Amino acid sequence: xxxxxxxxxxxxxxxxxxxxxxxxxxxxxxxxxxxxxxxxxxxxxxxxxxxxxxxxxxxxxxxxxxxxxxxxxxxxxxxxxxxxxxxxxxxxxxxxxxxxxxxxxxxxxxxxxxxxxxxxxxxxxxxxxxxxxxxxxxxxxxxxxxxxxxxxxxxxxxxxxxxxxxxxxxxxxxxxxxxxxxxxxxxxxxxxxxxxxxxxxxxxxxxxxxxxxxxxxxxxxxxxxxxxxxxxxxxxxxxxxxxxxxxxxxxxxx
Amino acid sequence: xxxxxxxxxxxxxxxxxxxxxxxxxxxxxxxxxxxxxxxxxxxxxxxxxxxxxxxxxxxxxxxxxxxxxxxxxxxxxxxxxxxxxxxxxxxxxxxxxxxxxxxxxxxxxxxxxxxxxxxxxxxxxxxxxxxxxxxxxxxxxxxxxxxxxxxxxxxxxxxxxxxxxxxxxxxxxxxxxxxxxxxxxxxxxxxxxxxxxxxxxxxxxxxxxxxxxxxxxxxxxxxxxxxxxxxxxxxxxxxxxxxxxxxxxxxxxxxxxxxxxxxxxxxxxxxxxxxxxxxxxxxxxxxxxxxxxxxxxxxxxxxxxxxxxxxxxxxxxxxxxxxxxxxxxxxxxxxxxx
Numbered sequence: 167x168x169x170x171x172x173x174x175x176x177x178x179x180x181x182x183x184x185x186x187x188x189x190x191x192x193x194x195x196x197x198x199x200x201x202x203x204x205x206x207x208x209x210x211x212x213x214x215x216x217x218x219x220x221x222x223x224x225x226x227x228x229x230x231x232x233x234x235x236x237x238x239x240x241x242x243x244x245x246x247x248x249x250x251x252x253x254x255x256x257x258x259x260x261x262x263x264x265x266x267x268x269x270x271x272x273x274x275x276x277x278x279x280x281x282x283x284x285x286x287x288x289x290x291x292x293x294x295x296x297x298x299x300x301x302x303x304x305x306x307x308x309x310x311x312x313x314x315x316x317x318x319x320x321x322x323x324x325x326x327x328x329x330x331x332x333x334x335x336x337x338x339x340x341x342x343x344x345x346x347x348x349x350x351x352x353x354x355x356x357x358x359x360x361x362x363x364x365x366x367x368x369x370x371x372x373x374x375x376x377x378x379x380x381x382x383x384x385x386x387x388x389x390x391x392x393x394x395x396x397x398x399x400x401x402x403x404x405x406x407x408x409x410x411x412x413x414x415x416x417x418x419x420x
Numbered sequence: 421x422x423x424x425x426x427x428x429x430x431x432x433x434x435x436x437x438x439x440x441x442x443x444x445x446x447x448x449x450x451x452x453x454x455x456x457x458x459x460x461x462x463x464x465x466x467x468x469x470x471x472x473x474x475x476x477x478x479x480x481x482x483x484x485x486x487x488x489x490x491x492x493x494x495x496x497x498x499x500x501x502x503x504x505x506x507x508x509x510x511x512x513x514x515x516x517x518x519x520x521x522x523x524x525x526x527x528x529x530x531x532x533x534x535x536x537x538x539x540x541x542x543x544x545x546x547x548x549x550x551x552x553x554x555x556x557x558x559x560x561x562x563x564x565x566x567x568x569x570x571x572x573x574x575x576x577x578x579x580x581x582x583x584x585x586x587x588x589x590x591x592x593x594x595x596x597x598x599x600x601x602x603x604x605x606x607x608x609x610x611x612x613x614x615x616x617x618x619x620x621x622x623x624x625x626x627x628x629x630x631x632x633x634x635x636x637x638x639x640x641x642x643x644x645x646x647x648x649x650x651x652x653x654x655x656x657x658x659x660x661x662x663x664x665x666x667x668x669x670x671x672x673x674x675x676x677x678x679x680x681x682x683x684x685x686x687x688x689x690x691x692x693x694x695x696x697x698x699x700x701x702x703x704x705x706x707x708x709x710x711x712x713x714x715x716x717x718x719x720x721x722x723x724x725x726x727x728x729x730x731x732x733x734x735x736x737x738x739x740x741x742x743x744x745x746x747x748x749x750x751x752x753x754x755x756x757x758x
Contacts, residue, residue: 216652216653217652218649218652218653236657237652237655237656237657237658238655238656238657239655240655241653241654241655242655245653246653248649248650248653251646251647251650252507252646252647252649252650253645253646254507254644254645254646254647255504255507255509255645255695255700256699256700257642257645257646257699257700257701261642261701262646265642265643265646265650265654266654268639268643268654268655268656269654269655271639315646315650318650318654322654
């Protein structure tokens with residue numbers, strides 16, 4: 167059975183359709199890469215599935231319409247990493263990560279339990295934030311902030327993770343670390359990921375399925391190798407994608 | 421939660437209350453003031469000379485000081501909650517124009533003679549609350565239409581414009597009502613000087629109810645610090661939190677304004693100082709703000725009574741002098757942060 171089933175969704179900002187009649191589905195344990203040029207509507211798909219924008223059409227999670235799932239219950243099953251982050255007051259990194267456990271609390275008055283603390287510690291450890299966990303979020307670099315919010319999603323411990331540019335702001339070391347960590351999650355723990363990425367090589371290396379978008383419409387959807395083909399990519403990006411990638415790689419041959 | 425911290429705060433608050441009750445045109449030592457309250461509470465009979473002191477303390481000063489303390493606590497709580505909700509360290513009932521809106525409501529009630537049966541102050545109170553809430557909605561709606569990110573500058577500008585509009589409307593009403601103008605003008609000057617125990621009771625009950633409502637939102641307010649989207653993604657019911665905070669703060673500001681007029685900047689200054697001590701966690705900063713707010717406003721009220729004695733200046737004048745300076749300081753600091 168499909169964990170996520172999206173059929174015919176359309177999102178408008180004002181009179182403009184940002185995405186129009188997009189359908190796809192995600193199997194449990196798979197990693198769907200949403201790819202396409204700037205302005206293709208990739209992030210809007212993440213927003214719609216995370217209940218962040220109004221849409222028409224139907225989104226089913228585990229066979230249930232997501233409109234009918236309470237926010238708190240939904241947050242226990244679906245975690246989201248957004249592209250941009252807002253930071254208001256000087257909470258510490260640890261406090262920010264602990265907010266990922268909000269949906270797992272029994273009531274507003276109960277404090278974090280032992281299980282919560284273990285998940286928070288694990289999330290901080292795997293994202294390499296141990297040294298900066300008492301730092302104020304106002305003092306973090308872009309990469310540290312990105313890892314903090316990623317740790318928040320990990321602490322949330324969801325079945326489905328929606329990632330909008332997960333390795334944005336991250337250097338190569340953390341790009342590799344995070345992508346491998348995520349891959350581990352899908353393989354060993356049978357969790358599911360939908361992510362937006364710009365780097366087509368990363369998409370091809372880690373994804374199992376792909377949704378290729380252009381100008382708000384779905385161009386192709388299916389297993390990654392059948393979608394990220396030379397023909398499809400050249401059409402969507404309006405350039406010779408493979409030649410460009412090969413020329414970049416050629417810099418390293420001596 | 422550290423019970424010891426709260427016990428210490430409560431003790432300081434009580435001490436300041438007694439100090440404020442004692443000071444005034446008739447000097448009474450804190451010990452005599454304390455004894456007068458103690459004797460009244462436990463119904464002990466006292467000598468004739470003590471009796472005159474007792475009546476000054478119990479019927480004139482104590483209700484006023486209590487009302488001032490509760491208003492200080494309420495306004496600071498509101499300021500802290502609104503600042504959390506909007507991620508804006510300069511947001512407050514007075515800077516956003518909510519207090520002016522509430523005043524407009526109360527003045528309308530006075531001018532049109534709106535009262536509730538059996539409850540003479542009810543009309544101004546209810547109108548204040550309704551107008552406070554409508555003002556908050558209008559200001560947020562307009563700010564949002566102009567600038568979707570609800571930046572500090574947009575909201576403060578909107579508050580300034582709205583305050584000017586509300587104050588002009590009040591002037592217009594005063595100019596056109598004829599003989600009621602005296603009552604209304606007197607009311608707009610804003611003072612808790614004539615407070616009695618009925619006022620104290622209404623203020624206290626409102627603070628308890630709205631305080632409990634805001635207490636139930638502290639974790640959610642913490643999540644708002646990382647943006648509404650992030651709050652929703654970790655499972656916060658964003659709409660419900662917003663509505664709870666907006667209604668609770670509007671009711672509190674409405675009741676405070678109808679009891680004592682607009683007392684500006686308390687809700688701005690106190691939560692800011694509190695966060696510097698407690699950190700940003702609302703679980704701690706909101707209750708601390710209440711204690712600090714009560715102490716702060718009682719001391720401001722003391723200054724307003726003593727500084728030009730035997731004349732009294734409105735407490736709002738004192739808070740505005742302090743608030744104006746701190747506003748510029750916080751504004752400069754928050755600009756540098758970006």
